[in-house]
Amino acid sequence: MSDICVGTPKQVTDNVRSLIDTLADNSWLIIDASLGIPDEVKNGNVPVLTNPARKYGK
Numbered sequence: 001m002s003d004i005c006v007g008t009p010k011q012v013t014d015n016v017r018s019l020i021d022t023l024a025d026n027s028w029l030i031i032d033a034s035l036g037i038p039d040e041v042k043n044g045n046v047p048v049l050t051n052p053a054r055k056y057g058k
Helices: 009-022 045-056
Strands: none
Touching: 009 045
């Protein structure tokens, strides 16, 4: 299972930040739940996925 399902909000934020830092040289980076959001996702982790993308992805 992915961090969004079983991870803490800090783990999800750290992973999103790491992806942004790793892929920052690309002209486009799309962060989404391409296959949907699993039922097992902790409710608090959905905004934790999107908020760092907005904050660090500029």
